[in-house]
Amino acid sequence: MGQIREKVDVCVIGAGHAGCEAALACARTGLETVLFTVSVDSIALMPCNPNIGGSSKGHLVREVDALGGEMGKNIDKTFIQSKMLNVSKGPAVHSLRAQADKAEYSRSMRKVLEGQEHLILKQAEVCEILTEDMPGKKEGTAEKKVTGVRIFTGAIYEAKAVILCTGTYLNARCLCGEAITYTGPNGLQAATHLTDSLKKLGIQMRRFKTGTPARMDKRSIDFSKMEEQTGDERVIPFSFSTDPETVQIPQDSCWLTYTNEETHRIIRENLDRSPIYAGIIEGTGPRYCPSIEDKVVKFADKERHQVFLEPEGRHTSEMYVGGMSSSLPEDVQLAMYRTVPGLEHCRIVRNAYAIEYDCIDACQLYPTLEFKKISGLYSAGQFNGSSGYEEAAAQGILAGINASLKCRGKEQILIDRSEGYLGVLVDDLVTKDNREPYRMMTSRAEYRLLLRQDNADIRLRRKGFEAGLISQEQMDYLDWKIEKIREEIERLQNTVIGAGPDHQRFLEKHNSAPLKTGTTLAELMCRPELSYELLGEIDPERKPLPEDVLEQVEIEIKYRGYIERQLRQVEQYKKMEKKKIPADIDYDQVNSLRLEARQKLKQFLPLSVGQASRISGVTPADISVLLVYLEHGARKNKDGEHMF
Numbered sequence: 001m002g003q004i005r006e007k008v009d010v011c012v013i014g015a016g017h018a019g020c021e022a023a024l025a026c027a028r029t030g031l032e033t034v035l036f037t038v039s040v041d042s043i044a045l046m047p048c049n050p051n052i053g054g055s056s057k058g059h060l061v062r063e064v065d066a067l068g069g070e071m072g073k074n075i076d077k078t079f080i081q082s083k084m085l086n087v088s089k090g091p092a093v094h095s096l097r098a099q100a101d102k103a104e105y106s107r108s109m110r111k112v113l114e115g116q117e118h119l120i121l122k123q124a125e126v127c128e129i130l131t132e133d134m135p136g137k138k139e140g141t142a143e144k145k146v147t148g149v150r151i152f153t154g155a156i157y158e159a160k161a162v163i164l165c166t167g168t169y170l171n172a173r174c175l176c177g178e179a180i181t182y183t184g185p186n187g188l189q190a191a192t193h194l195t196d197s198l199k200k201l202g203i204q205m206r207r208f209k210t211g212t213p214a215r216m217d218k219r220s221i222d223f224s225k226m227e228e229q230t231g232d233e234r235v236i237p238f239s240f241s242t243d244p245e246t247v248q249i250p251q252d253s254c255w256l257t258y259t260n261e262e263t264h265r266i267i268r269e270n271l272d273r274s275p276i277y278a279g280i281i282e283g284t285g286p287r288y289c290p291s292i293e294d295k296v297v298k299f300a301d302k303e304r305h306q307v308f309l310e311p312e313g314r315h316t317s318e319m320y321v322g323g324m325s326s327s328l329p330e331d332v333q334l335a336m337y338r339t340v341p342g343l344e345h346c347r348i349v350r351n352a353y354a355i356e357y358d359c360i361d362a363c364q365l366y367p368t369l370e371f372k373k374i375s376g377l378y379s380a381g382q383f384n385g386s387s388g389y390e391e392a393a394a395q396g397i398l399a400g401i402n403a404s405l406k407c408r409g410k411e412q413i414l415i416d417r418s419e420g421y422l423g424v425l426v427d428d429l430v431t432k433d434n435r436e437p438y439r440m441m442t443s444r445a446e447y448r449l450l451l452r453q454d455n456a457d458i459r460l461r462r463k464g465f466e467a468g469l470i471s472q473e474q475m476d477y478l479d480w481k482i483e484k485i486r487e488e489i490e491r492l493q494n495t496v497i498g499a500g501p502d503h504q505r506f507l508e509k510h511n512s513a514p515l516k517t518g519t520t521l522a523e524l525m526c527r528p529e530l531s532y533e534l535l536g537e538i539d540p541e542r543k544p545l546p547e548d549v550l551e552q553v554e555i556e557i558k559y560r561g562y563i564e565r566q567l568r569q570v571e572q573y574k575k576m577e578k579k580k581i582p583a584d585i586d587y588d589q590v591n592s593l594r595l596e597a598r599q600k601l602k603q604f605l606p607l608s609v610g611q612a613s614r615i616s617g618v619t620p621a622d623i624s625v626l627l628v629y630l631e632h633g634a635r636k637n638k639d640g641e642h643m644f
Helices: 017-028 058-067 071-078 101-116 195-201 261-271 292-298 330-337 389-407 421-431 452-468 472-494 501-509 522-526 533-538 545-558 560-578 597-606 609-612 618-635
Strands: 004-006 010-013 033-037 051-053 081-083 095-100 121-125 128-131 146-153 155-160 161-164 173-176 179-181 207-214 215-217 227-229 256-259 305-310 318-322 348-349 353-360 377-379
Touching: 010 017, 010 146, 010 227, 010 389, 010 533, 017 033, 017 101, 017 121, 017 161, 017 179, 017 389, 017 618, 051 058, 051 389, 058 095, 058 421, 058 452, 071 081, 071 095, 071 101, 071 389, 095 101, 101 121, 128 195, 146 161, 146 330, 146 533, 161 389, 261 292, 261 330, 292 318, 305 377, 330 348, 377 389, 389 421, 389 452, 452 545, 472 522, 472 545, 501 597, 545 560, 597 609, 609 618
Parallel strands: 004 155, 010 033, 010 161, 033 121, 161 377
Antiparallel strands: 051 095, 081 095, 128 146, 146 155, 173 179, 173 353, 207 353, 215 318, 215 348, 227 256, 256 305, 305 318
């Protein structure tokens, strides 16, 4: 029989959270796309925590939605509890977190994929990336271009672009004490052939590790010994397109309990049986999501650690034991879990385990998520050395958008650090030497007051529109919304309130200082004890406006001074980002550069002076030399020698 050979536009390898967003982005822009997965039952799988969002991660979900992605819409359809985190703090760190029905989330995403025009699902293991040499290659440009993939059966899919979203499946092995299984998460088939192909292409690989806690039988848990954790009374949806009334549903409870000294004693006495401490695990684990063994060792002074019991769904009795991931043997796991209040008689449905997998050094990528040395080959998700469903989805939609734009002969997009958490995430991945799984945090975003989750549509929706993922109707509403925000702020700034008795009584009622002279409604709103809603009592000219408009009005007025300060910082940042570095620059000709800086610049191939300035080992003095060279140094003196 002859070999099967098909032609498509884009191949996406892996159907996790990155792969789903990448494939949808390509197919929705009219490209014939095939999405490969080792199991169609693992589409949008949540192998670890059963939730979407959380601190900083909620920002990423909103940004994916603003660009035209699916994650926010899908969790709005399948959540069982929702809560806005950090509400006691400022709006910059407010972040949505929703408990998911894991099975429903996966089923719902699969339904979206199967209903998407131009998208084909294929259960197969991709074992080879096909390439050919680039004609007329120049220094600092791609050496090869991708031509397609070969699957294990021998079939070939020719493609203009390939997106790697392999998650934790490449050469994966799961460890539970001395028991080691060579599988992907949840016992699914690992992908064992692709790594060799990537190495042959010169791609540098790394070995990372993550873990997950046990799942308990709900019927064996005594919740009376735990603290109940309920959702918000009024649920706010993730997606800008979700009608808020549709997410006001009955919610399930989560539960909080704690480890104790007896738990810690059992762990300490069995550390020699932990693969982490016995030297069996080769990969580097996540600093910000440590196993319970790591917590006990590294925080020895802590008398207890939080443990969250979270339902895996409405149609299962499995409960997720958040905060107690482990790779200890089964007998030790059962003993330590049973020391926790409420878990004294617990039954384990699925053991905790650690998983090791192959991933890449993301410094081999441009900020577009395209490989520097292989044109048309993109990479997204945990394969890039990140952790988390949200980080994966955000990279997936960016890689999908750029692969689509490249296939259509259009300029690819960049999202910089001042435009989104996605920009911070990608910039950190491609400019820093990340030796452990990268996790997004609000503290990583230096312009976080501008990058709030509530204004993700204002920041990024136009990019989604230009990429072809946002409709004209959605853009028209956004333009109307922005105009209404501007008009209402202007009205509040121009509406003067006198110091009459009615206004003084209003201020006294709300424990606010009396007026000595007239002031504007905008100035009154800057007082922490007053809000837009309260000021309605003395604002008879007010007209009804949507909640999303009012939210922006209040934030823009209350935090105007801080926002303007950050905008000035962004202006300086943008100047450096606009100074582009030619792709064929010869750093060996920049004679005043230190050797380390020259080596790092040749390795990372930054696109701009701003990106170069964030590379470890490149100093401000090196940047000054580079700026002078870019301005004058490429010109030669009369003797034909470079001036710098």
